[in-house]
Amino acid sequence: MRALNATADAAARGPRTAPTATRRLPVDWALAIPATVTLGVMLWGIRTPSYWGDEVDTVSAVSRSLPQLVWLLGHIDAVHGLYYLLLWPVARVAGTGEAATRLPSALAMTAAALGVSAIARRLRSRRAALYSGLVFAALPAVTQQGHDARPYAMVTAAVVLASYLLLRVTDDPRPARFAGYGLALVLVGYLQVLGLLIVPARAITLLAWRRRDGSLDAGGRSVRVVVRGWLPTVAAAATASAPVAVMIWLQRGSVAWIKEPGWYDVRYLLAFLAGGSVLSAVVMALLATAGATRGPRRLAWLALLWLALPWLVVPPALLWAVSFLHPVYSARYVMFCLPATALLVGAALAALRAPVAVAALGLLVALSVTGPLGQWAVRVPGGATGPAAMQAASQFLAGHERPGDAVVYPGSSLPPLNLAYPAGFGKLRDLALAEPGAAAGRLYGVAVSPAVLHRRERGADRIWVAEIGGPWPGPAGYVVPGFRLAGQWRSPGGSSRLWLYARHR
Numbered sequence: 468m469r470a471l472n473a474t475a476d477a478a479a480r481g482p483r484t485a486p487t488a489t490r491r492l493p494v495d496w497a498l499a500i501p502a503t504v505t506l507g508v509m510l511w512g513i514r515t516p517s518y519w520g521d522e523v524d525t526v527s528a529v530s531r532s533l534p535q536l537v538w539l540l541g542h543i544d545a546v547h548g549l550y551y552l553l554l555w556p557v558a559r560v561a562g563t564g565e566a567a568t569r570l571p572s573a574l575a576m577t578a579a580a581l582g583v584s585a586i587a588r589r590l591r592s593r594r595a596a597l598y599s600g601l602v603f604a605a606l607p608a609v610t611q612q613g614h615d616a617r618p619y620a621m622v623t624a625a626v627v628l629a630s631y632l633l634l635r636v637t638d639d640p641r642p643a644r645f646a647g648y649g650l651a652l653v654l655v656g657y658l659q660v661l662g663l664l665i666v667p668a669r670a671i672t673l674l675a676w677r678r679r680d681g682s683l684d685a686g687g688r689s690v691r692v693v694v695r696g697w698l699p700t701v702a703a704a705a706t707a708s709a710p711v712a713v714m715i716w717l718q719r720g721s722v723a724w725i726k727e728p729g730w731y732d733v734r735y736l737l738a739f740l741a742g743g744s745v746l747s748a749v750v751m752a753l754l755a756t757a758g759a760t761r762g763p764r765r766l767a768w769l770a771l772l773w774l775a776l777p778w779l780v781v782p783p784a785l786l787w788a789v790s791f792l793h794p795v796y797s798a799r800y801v802m803f804c805l806p807a808t809a810l811l812v813g814a815a816l817a818a819l820r821a822p823v824a825v826a827a828l829g830l831l832v833a834l835s836v837t838g839p840l841g842q843w844a845v846r847v848p849g850g851a852t853g854p855a856a857m858q859a860a861s862q863f864l865a866g867h868e869r870p871g872d873a874v875v876y877p878g879s880s881l882p883p884l885n886l887a888y889p890a891g892f893g894k895l896r897d898l899a900l901a902e903p904g905a906a907a908g909r910l911y912g913v914a915v916s917p918a919v920l921h922r923r924e925r926g927a928d929r930i931w932v933a934e935i936g937g938p939w940p941g942p943a944g945y946v947v948p949g950f951r952l953a954g955q956w957r958s959p960g961g962s963s964r965l966w967l968y969a970r971h972r
Contacts, residue, residue, distance in 0.1 A: 497593040498584045501600020505580035508604050509573035509613040512846035514565040517858035518887050520936060522616045524910045525551070525568060527883040529558040531905035542908045543721055545714035549657040550618035563886060569613070572620035576613035579620070580604055582627035583806045583813075589634050590771040591814045599813025601828060603806060605835045607743035611845045612802050619802045622659040626803040629655060630774065633669060637676070640693050649700040656708030660715055661800045663708065664782035666701055671781065673697060675773035725794040728787055736783060736798050740808055742831060743840040750834065751812050754827055758815020771814050779807035856958035857884060857935055860965060861891030863956050864931065867967075873898045873927040875920070875945050881912035882935060895931060898923040921947045927970075929953070934964040942966045 518526070528536060528544065528551045536555060540548045554571060561567035583603045588596035603609060612620045629651035636644045655662040673694055734745065741748035758768075783801045790796035812831070816824040836842045861884070874895035876882060881900055884892040901915040915923075924930060924947045932942035950968035957964050 495588075495593075497588060497596040498581055498600070500597060501584045501604060502577055502581040504601060505604040505609070506573070506577040508610060508842075509576055513569050513573060513614055515846050516565075516614060517856050518565065518616075519857075520882075522568070523857070523882055523884065523887045525554065525616045526558075526563045526887045527904055527910045529555045529568070530563055530883070530886045535905045535908075538908045539905075539910070540714075543718055543910060545711060545718055546660060547618055548711065548714075550621060553621075554616070565616075568616035572615055572617070573613045575620040575624040576609055579609075579624040579627045579806060582624065582631050583809050586627070586631055586634065586774070586806075587771070587810055587813055587817075589631075590774065591768065592817055595771075595814045595817035597813075598816040598824065598828065599809045602812045602816070602831065603809035605742070605828075605832045605842075606805055606808065607835050607840055607842050607845055608739040608802060608805055610842055611739075612799070612805075614845060617799075618658050619799050622655060622662045623803045623805060625651060625655045625658055626662055626665050627806050629665065630669075630778070630806075633672075634774075636696070637693055640696050642696070645696045645700045649704045652701065652704035653707045655803075656704065657711055659800070659803075660708060660712050661782075661786065661795075662803050663705070664785050664801070665778065665803065666705075667785060668777035668781035669697075671777040672773050675777075676770060722795060725790070725797060727794045728790050728796045732787075732796065732798065736801070738838075738840050739798055739802075740779065740804060742808075742835045743842070744834060744838045747831065747834040750827075750831065751808065754819075754831075755811045755815045758818040768814060768818070771810060775807040775810040775814075779804050779811070856960065856963040857888055859958045860933065860935065860956075860963045861888035863965065864891035864895070867954075867956075868894060868931070869929060870894075871927075872896070872929045872931060873924075874931045874933055875899055875924075875942075876914075876933055876935070877942075877945055879914050880909075881914055883911060884933075884935065892933075896927075898927065898930070920945075925949070929970070930968045932966040932968065936962055942968075 524544070525547075528539060528547075531539070533555065536551060540551070544551070554568065557567060557571060561570075580600045580603045584596040584600035587599035612623065629648060632644065632648040632651050636648050652663065652666070655665065737748050738744050741751050782804055786796050786801060816827055819827065834841075838844065868891070872895055874892065875898050876884075881897060883904055885895070885897070886893075897912070899914045899920050900912050901919075902913040904910050904912050907913050914920075930946055930950060932945055934942070946968050950970055952966060953969040954967040955965065
């Protein structure tokens, strides 16, 4: 605590310059420390959780050729098209293991932490920059998305970038700065079109950053000057994002699984956006309230408040409201709101006396570790980011399969587990496979008819039947007569099961 105290005090005082003959590029520790800590937190246990269903989709997409990937996006998952295209060369160079596919997400969250600190420094102080970045690193949802081979960490980083560039626009609304801000919004739209829900939040921010004399609290510029350029910039970004939005609408059947949100979703979102538990959310709210009433720079606090509060509230509220007409709400679709929590709590901590602030930060870190959504839970095998326990099933198969063994997956769509976990699933002959997903323009493979499956089974000696991630009516109906049950295995938690059938001798 004393070390962090000293660091916070040094950050608040600013860098000291020594009279040296050679000038060196100064390191702003208020920015560097949170980014470094976040990177360490992201790399800790990045390979431990098993892949889950959506990550298998990612592996399936980036394992195929580039023309096949483009063909896939014409049928499904255009919403993730840019992410797949960015990850495709990574898979070519580093493979499709957990560390390789999740590393871009970890780096994106590190960049987001840097951006959070930069925003807090710009609007509040260097001490606020330090605390905001550290709070961001402590949020379990940051780790979950940083350990996920999906686009949501990149979306978060892109929204942070757009928010920082908006601050630069308010400083000096030149066309070049508006262009940079607009390009950042386009990046958000192509990474996840629902990320553009940040735009209504920013409209509220701009209107609130206004004194009675018509100037912006954040930059001293007339709100009319900024809005005059902001509106066409947003319109241009929306127009540029329209092609992917149209494709997503045409492929809207891929989110038919989403149900109308309920009160459970409120509690879940509250916990994930605020440290992993309702208790942590309460502590953060109390800290933010206490911080808002302290400190001499009340205008700076208001500027940050009106940036962060709409960021935190508006996108989930809008998505929630739309979902009562057409369900599209999922908590991970609004994970780009995580930086707002860090900004509010970090600025509040900076307004407290250093010993109190460090103690409060320690309490938040402690609360973030435990619980079903805590830091520990997202790092254990089969934890929050790997409920299907595919990794454990692959390890079991690798130790018990024999040359010539076959596998059967129930259902009409066959998961490409041979790509996600080749050590266990890659050596098994998939008897039900009619056409791989890459050849069919789908994420999953296409199954043969039951008659063809049974004919193929008669040529096998040992057949594994795999239930991965979901219950179904049992394995017996998928195996022809003449086989006996030779063994079975169940993953910790029971989310994956394997049955081995051997031919009667």
